[in-house]
Amino acid sequence: MRDYPQSMTPPEGVEPVPRRVRAVLAGRVVLDTVHALYVWEWPFYPQYYIPLSDVDPDVLVDEQHVQRVSRGVTRLHGLRVGDTERPGSARVYTDEAVEGLAGTVRFDWAAMDSWFEEDEQVFVHPRNPYTRVDALRSTRTVRVELDGVVLAESSAPVMVFETGLPTRYYLDRTAVHFEHLEPSDTITPCPYKGRTSEYWSVRVGDQLHPDLAWAYDFPTAALLPIAGLVAFYNEKVDVVLDGEPQPRPTTHFFR
Structure with missing residues (x-):
C-alpha cells in the first residue's frame, strides 16, 4: 500500500482488511474473521468493523437500545463470557447504516483482553495500513544530553x-550513562512495536524528569533490531547527530 506523507491524512471511508482478525475475552474467542473492514473514524488510524456472522452470538447481549450515530442506526450490545461482562461495548449496525456497514459490529477496543492480526497481538488500536515503521542500523554518531549532562x-x-513521528534513536545499553537514570513503573503499548518492558526517568542535579527513556525487550517481529536498546524522547532531551544539534520536535506526546 502507498504511504501518505506526514502532512496528509489517510483516506476517509471504508476499506477491506486483508488480514485475519481475532479478539479474545476471558479466554474465549469472541470474533474470528477474514472479512473485517477498516473504517476511519478520525484521521490517524482506523477501527475494525466486524461482520456479525463472524462474531460468537452467545457472547452478545442485546441491551434493547437503539442509537443513531454518524454512520447510521445501531443497536447497543454488551459482551458476556461467564462472569465477565462488558456492558455497552458493541454497536451492531442495522440496515439503516451507510453503504457497506449494515450487519457489521463495532467493538470498543478496550472491552477485549487481546486482539490479533493473523497470529500477532496488536495493541492500542488497529495498525494504520498507510503507516510505515522501519528500524535501520546506522553508523551515525548520536549523543543525547539534558541540561549539559551527557545521557x-x-x-x-x-x-x-x-x-508522522520524529526519528527515534535506539542505543545499546553500554552506551547509556545509567547513573543518571532511575527506573519507572510506567509501561506503554504501541500497535507497531509492542509493549515496553522498561521505562526510566532522568535525574539531573536535584530535578527529576519523569519517563524520558524506554526499551522494548520483546518488540514485534518487524522491530526486532530495537530489542533491548534504549531510546529517549527527542521532545524532552537534546540530540546531537554527527555533531549537529537537532531541534526538539513537537508531537502529541509533549506539546
Missing part, C-alpha cells in the same frame, strides 16, 4: 522511522 552516546544506533 548516552553511540556510533551504532538503530534509527526508527515512523510515519
Whole structure:
C-alpha cells in the first residue's frame, strides 16, 4: 500500500482488511474473521468493523437500545463470557447504516483482553495500513544530553522511522550513562512495536524528569533490531547527530 506523507491524512471511508482478525475475552474467542473492514473514524488510524456472522452470538447481549450515530442506526450490545461482562461495548449496525456497514459490529477496543492480526497481538488500536515503521542500523554518531549532562552516546544506533513521528534513536545499553537514570513503573503499548518492558526517568542535579527513556525487550517481529536498546524522547532531551544539534520536535506526546 502507498504511504501518505506526514502532512496528509489517510483516506476517509471504508476499506477491506486483508488480514485475519481475532479478539479474545476471558479466554474465549469472541470474533474470528477474514472479512473485517477498516473504517476511519478520525484521521490517524482506523477501527475494525466486524461482520456479525463472524462474531460468537452467545457472547452478545442485546441491551434493547437503539442509537443513531454518524454512520447510521445501531443497536447497543454488551459482551458476556461467564462472569465477565462488558456492558455497552458493541454497536451492531442495522440496515439503516451507510453503504457497506449494515450487519457489521463495532467493538470498543478496550472491552477485549487481546486482539490479533493473523497470529500477532496488536495493541492500542488497529495498525494504520498507510503507516510505515522501519528500524535501520546506522553508523551515525548520536549523543543525547539534558541540561549539559551527557545521557548516552553511540556510533551504532538503530534509527526508527515512523510515519508522522520524529526519528527515534535506539542505543545499546553500554552506551547509556545509567547513573543518571532511575527506573519507572510506567509501561506503554504501541500497535507497531509492542509493549515496553522498561521505562526510566532522568535525574539531573536535584530535578527529576519523569519517563524520558524506554526499551522494548520483546518488540514485534518487524522491530526486532530495537530489542533491548534504549531510546529517549527527542521532545524532552537534546540530540546531537554527527555533531549537529537537532531541534526538539513537537508531537502529541509533549506539546
